[in-house]
Amino acid sequence: MRIYGFQITPGSNRSFGYCESAARAYEQAREHRENIRRAARSQRVGPIAVYEIELANVTAEALVTVLNNPDTLTEAFTVSKRVLGYVAET
Numbered sequence: 866m867r868i869y870g871f872q873i874t875p876g877s878n879r880s881f882g883y884c885e886s887a888a889r890a891y892e893q894a895r896e897h898r899e900n901i902r903r904a905a906r907s908q909r910v911g912p913i914a915v916y917e918i919e920l921a922n923v924t925a926e927a928l929v930t931v932l933n934n935p936d937t938l939t940e941a942f943t944v945s946k947r948v949l950g951y952v953a954e955t
């Protein structure tokens with residue numbers, strides 16, 4: 866299964882927002898970055914990376930791991946992740 870994601874904090878891969886399409890991920894990343902820019906006022910906001918993420922099939926073993934330790938969700942199901950592009954100043 867393939868989904869798309871964008872960085873919640875520009876330049877950091879600790880947390881992501883997820884979408885079903887690349888177009889929606891770019892749209893959400895632009896909106897999110899604009900909200901950060903408004904909140905930061907005069908500070909520059911770095912680019913936000915948009916990713917294509919390949920997920921593994923859900924197995925009972927992986928599901929039990931995640932249910933017992935929700936912090937492992939991303940690691941348990943992500944097979945690969947590649948940068949599609951960046952949302953930055955226009």
